[in-house]
Amino acid sequence: MNIGEHEFEAAHGLPEPLPQGERLLWQGRPDAGTLAREAMHWRPLALYFAVILAWRGVDVAASAGLWPAVIAVAGLLPLAGFAVGMAWCLAILVARTTVYTLTDKRLVLRIGIVLSLTFNLPLRQIASAGLRRGGAGEGDIALELVAGTRIAYLNLWPHARPWRLKEPQPMLRAVPEVQRVAALLAEALKASADPQAVARMQPSPAEALPPIRVAVRPEARAA
CATH class of the missing domain: 1.10.287 (Helix Hairpins)
Structure with missing residues (x-):
């Protein structure tokens, strides 16, 4: 996981252009009203x-x-x-200073109003993802990171799952068309995982983000 402050972006929402062979799957920002x-x-x-x-x-x-x-x-x-x-x-x-970027290799969070930070999360460092849908198609996607990967809660806020201070979870907040984004993320996570490990795993129930939780790593802890 790389954390970087940037003044000039080589690509929108990214600290550098995508390497050859890496595909952009989705890019978006929070909805200000929902946020x-x-x-x-x-x-x-x-x-x-x-x-x-x-x-x-x-x-x-x-x-x-x-x-x-x-x-x-x-x-x-x-x-x-x-x-x-x-x-x-x-x-x-x-909302205006945030860009979420999903590729087939990583999830990038460019956040910060005064101090702009880029959190570069390879998909293999994401243990599982939880989805919470709102009433107008928007919603949140919380990310549980593998053991040993930790980002300070204050560095993430408000892009963090509420009240998870001990083990902060990055969260894509107020995402429009969140169901479609969650499906793209789930497919990308499964594609990046060990196929044999994926075949052995079953979805686990959401802890506080109903209605679904997609488990994609052996390291994911049961809720």
Whole structure:
């Protein structure tokens, strides 16, 4: 696994052009709206501020009247709007600066807003992949790496499976047409694996990413 900071890309989303014989299977980026909802949690944030504003308004109205309550709530509105707006801005920036690239040899994650990093994951270092589908065809694909391969959670966020701090799992977040992308990844992983090992393996149940989990390496741990 190679990690590299880059300023100028030799190819879109890649630190260098693909070597001869390596095929590009798919390239894409997160959907900003889905990322804002699922990773930046703008809805719970908006609900939190709505509750705070309502509580402030009722409290002031009970002690000072309606007009002071309106003024008190209006004074907090910019803060609420700023917080929710920042969540959306962050999601848009993450989506615009992220490129996921799948080839028949590796999976490349080019991520980072200020500090741009490229995570180059050979397919043989991916033990298994879990899929979570959303309601509009988008979804997430979490990657379980083979033993001995580890990427720091903070280096990956938000492209990391939530709450997996001890053993971070890279995650393709808010991917449009995720079912098609997952099928391409599954085929690429199987093609890169030892055919005899693949024949002996059975799919294991998803731990927290229903409905499917594709196990493609002997090193994959049972959920």
